[in-house]
Every structure is written in structure tokens, then in C-alpha cells.
Amino acid sequence: MNDGSVRPKRVLHIVSGMNRGGAETMIMNMYRHTDRRHVQFDFISHREETCDYDPEIITRGGRVFYVPSIGRSGLLAYIKNIRDILIEKGPYSAVHAHTDFQTGFAALAAKLAGVPVRICHSHNTAWKPNPRLLDTLQLHVFRRLILSYSTGLCACGQDAGRFLFGGKKMRKKAVHLLQNGIDLDRFKEADSLSKAAVKREFGIRENTMVIGHVGRFFEQKNHPFMLHFAVHLKKTDIPFQIVFAGDGPLRTQIEEKAAALGLEKDILFLGVVEDIPALMQTFDVFVMPSLFEGLPLVLVEAQASGLPCIVSDAITEETDLGLGLLRRLGLDTGFEQWTEEISRAVQMKKPTWMDIQHSLTERGYDAKANLKRLLNMYSISAQEGR
Structure with a gap:
């Protein structure tokens, strides 16, 4: 046991x-779930402003260092700044670098x-909706650096690993697959909550179909699709409310577009x-029409909540946790089919918590269990970290 005379081993995570x-x-x-007497996480952030988790990190004894992104500082300064820290x-x-195609520069700084x-960790299956030839060539250069x-090498799923590290590495099983684990205890506790009471707490309407979406307001999340889908739903007899949770650079733009489409009463931000x-x-149903993703944690959370999920076919099949809750649709199939699938989904019987827990644990989505695997990657024993 650490009596204070031994300093904890520190791991530096590099994030946007x-x-x-x-x-x-x-x-x-x-x-x-980390025993911070023995292992401590610090973070390099590319955002100078305080981010959502920064106060909790500091409370837990971690440190957050600001380093301007490559685009703001230049490549050589970026590498030097990380090395100096x-x-x-x-x-x-x-x-542990989580910035996808930029992770090779962080690895170089760490080697120096x-x-x-x-x-180097891959969290996405693409980095642009419509990559050009130059983008593909850049990716090959970044891959060589990584x-x-x-x-x-680490990835949230098979598709994310192939994207950043190449198919050869995946075939050789040279990539650690670390699923986006969640705290199952929190979802078990929430499973017993009163739906009506929680709706009142969040200001969500009763007696209406609630279509939920959780995600940052970035281009890849495709919020405009959901706005136009809402316009389509208003022409039907289906009472609904779309609930957006999250923030991001495009939020104001999406709010203004919703107002321009006359959706103020139909969408809750x-x-x-x-x-x-x-x-x-x-x-009642979770909808995610993303243009591209890695293996989105929020879809794991939605299925852990027993929610039927209607998602775009740009999202990997690996997100299906075997509970019969996930349906993938093309973005070009038409709003009528999305409406049919959503209407069918809300009639589904919710799986039992025992079935949910078994499915997620079996597929590697328990954060407690994943911590041991993460520490092994760091060459830190589980006894030291927990």
C-alpha cells in the first residue's frame, strides 16, 4: 500500500x-475506477478554455496542460510543446494519444x-465526410508516422482500427481493441427511475413520442437531417418531441435553423x-444519423438503457450489442422509412436489465474490466492501478 512515500505512476492522455x-x-x-495512490492521469488539451471534465480531473489530482493544436502553433512547435511538458x-x-491522425506527432514527441x-488510439472510421485524393495521401503519411x-496501437473497434492503422495491422492482430466501456452500475440504478418524474425534471412533454439524440454539435453528427425529419413528422399525425443533448460549435446554427423551420415547440435543446x-x-427511441463515426459510446449507453436505436448505415455494425435494439438505415432511404422504423421501434419490448448487463459485459463494455486491459497496455500491473 502506498503510504505517501512512493509517487504514483503518471500517464499523459492527449485529447482535443x-x-x-x-x-x-x-x-x-x-x-x-483507478487507484490514484498508484496511478494518476494527466491531460494535454488543445482547448484553452475550461472543458466539461477539467474540474473533475483536477479534483481527482490530475493536471490539465494547454497545448495549441498543430493548426494554431505549427508542427515543430507542437512537437516541442508536448516534449517539454x-x-x-x-x-x-x-x-496515450486520442487525436486520431495527429497521434503520430504526439508519439514522436514522447519518444524524444x-x-x-x-x-496511438483510433476513435473514428473517417476524418472527413468526403475525403479527396490529397486527404487520402495525407492519411498514409500520418499512418507511417504513427x-x-x-x-x-489501440482502437474502439475493427473499422476504426482499419481506418487509421491499415488493414494489414488488423489482420496481424497488432491492434488492441478497447471497447468504449461504461459504468454499468449507473445504468442499473437509472433503470428503476420513474420515467414521468425524470421527464418533468428535464422539461420533456408527456403523452408524446420522445426521439432522443445525445452528441456534440459537429458536422459528422448530421443534425440537419434530424431537423428535416422533424419537418416531415409534423405532416403526420404522430405527436413527437425531439430532444437534443450536447453542445458544440454548430449548436447556435442548428437552433437558428430549427426556428426558421418553425420547429421551436417540437425540438428541445x-x-x-x-x-x-x-x-x-x-x-422512447434513440436516433443517430451520423455521416461517420468510430464506435460511438452513446450508442452503447442507449442500448444499456434498453432503448431501440435507429442509426445511419455509416455507423459500424459493431455497435449492435445483440439485444435486438439496433436498426441501421441509409440516409438516402427517405423519411417515410425512417418514420416506419421509428414507429415500429417504440412498440418493442424493453429487454431485462439482466440481459442488458450480460450482453454488455460479454462484449467488453464494462469500464471496470477494461481498466485492467488499459493498465496492461501501459505495462502497469492491475494491482498497482486498482
Whole structure:
């Protein structure tokens, strides 16, 4: 047992910003179960402003360092800034970079700083909706950098691994698959909540079909699709309310477009919501029409809540947790088919919590169990970290 005379081993996570995105929430789910007497997480963020999880990180003894992104600082300055933090604030046992195609530069900086374990992590299956030839060539260059300077590769799923590291690495099983685990205890507790009471708490209407969506307001999430779908629903006799939870750079634009389409009473913008398990209990169906994704944590959370999920076919089949809750549709199939599938989904019988827990645990989505695998990647024993 650490009596205070032994310093904890430190791991530095490199992220765009610790807001409530899927990758960031996945990290926090494991961080909360880490024995911080022996292992401590620090973070490099590309956002100068305080992000959603920053206060909790600091409360738990972690540190958040600001480093401007490559686009703002330039490539050489970016590498130097990370290297300097590793040297001045370390020593670090491992660096874990979550910035997809930029992770190779972080791995290079960590190698220059003498960090022994350098993990590059893929959280997406694409990085642009319609990549050009130049984008593809850039990706190949970035991939070479990642493979040259990392000591370990990690991905949230098979498709995400193929995208960033290449099919050859996946065939050789050289990539650690670390599913976006969640805290199952929180979803078990939420399962017993009163749906009507939680609806009142969030200001969600009764006696109407609630279509839920949780996600940052970025282009890949395809919020405009849901606005036009709402316009279509208004022409039917189906009483509905769409609930958006999340924030992001495009939120104001989406709110203005909703108002211009006359949807003020039909769409509720909640902003950042801390208690996602409780919010999920207010939804009748979860809809996610993304243009591309990795393996979105929110879809794991939705299925952990027993929610039927209607998603775009751009989202990997790996998101189906075997509970019969997920249906993938093409974005070009027409709103009529989306309406039919949603109407059918809300009539589905909710699986039991025992079935949900068994399915998620069997498929590797328990954050507590995943922590041991993460520590192994860092060459830190489970006894040290828990």
C-alpha cells in the first residue's frame, strides 16, 4: 500500500479537449475506477478554455496542460510543446494519444522525451465526410508516422482500427481493441427511475413520442437531417418531441435553423447533460444519423438503457450489442422509412436489465474490466492501478 512515500505512476492522455464526447467519457469512466495512490492521469488539451471534465480531473489530482493544436502553433512547435511538458512535468510511464491522425506527432514527441510506452488510439472510421485524393495521401503519411513512433496501437473497434492503422495491422492482430466501456452500475440504478418524474425534471412533454439524440454539435453528427425529419413528422399525425443533448460549435446554427423551420415547440435543446443514464430513461427511441463515426459510446449507453436505436448505415455494425435494439438505415432511404422504423421501434419490448448487463459485459463494455486491459497496455500491473 502506498503510504505517501512512493509517487504514483503518471500517464499523459492527449485529447482535443475533455468535453463530453465519447472518447473523453470513456477515459473518465476508467479514470474514476483507478487507484490514484498508484496511478494518476494527466491531460494535454488543445482547448484553452475550461472543458466539461477539467474540474473533475483536477479534483481527482490530475493536471490539465494547454497545448495549441498543430493548426494554431505549427508542427515543430507542437512537437516541442508536448516534449517539454513530458520532461518538465514527468516522469511519465506512458503517453496515450486520442487525436486520431495527429497521434503520430504526439508519439514522436514522447519518444524524444524518452517515454517508454506510446499508445496511438483510433476513435473514428473517417476524418472527413468526403475525403479527396490529397486527404487520402495525407492519411498514409500520418499512418507511417504513427507506426514508426508508437509502441502500441489501440482502437474502439475493427473499422476504426482499419481506418487509421491499415488493414494489414488488423489482420496481424497488432491492434488492441478497447471497447468504449461504461459504468454499468449507473445504468442499473437509472433503470428503476420513474420515467414521468425524470421527464418533468428535464422539461420533456408527456403523452408524446420522445426521439432522443445525445452528441456534440459537429458536422459528422448530421443534425440537419434530424431537423428535416422533424419537418416531415409534423405532416403526420404522430405527436413527437425531439430532444437534443450536447453542445458544440454548430449548436447556435442548428437552433437558428430549427426556428426558421418553425420547429421551436417540437425540438428541445438541453445543452450539456451530466446524468445521461437518467436522461435516456425519458426517450422512447434513440436516433443517430451520423455521416461517420468510430464506435460511438452513446450508442452503447442507449442500448444499456434498453432503448431501440435507429442509426445511419455509416455507423459500424459493431455497435449492435445483440439485444435486438439496433436498426441501421441509409440516409438516402427517405423519411417515410425512417418514420416506419421509428414507429415500429417504440412498440418493442424493453429487454431485462439482466440481459442488458450480460450482453454488455460479454462484449467488453464494462469500464471496470477494461481498466485492467488499459493498465496492461501501459505495462502497469492491475494491482498497482486498482
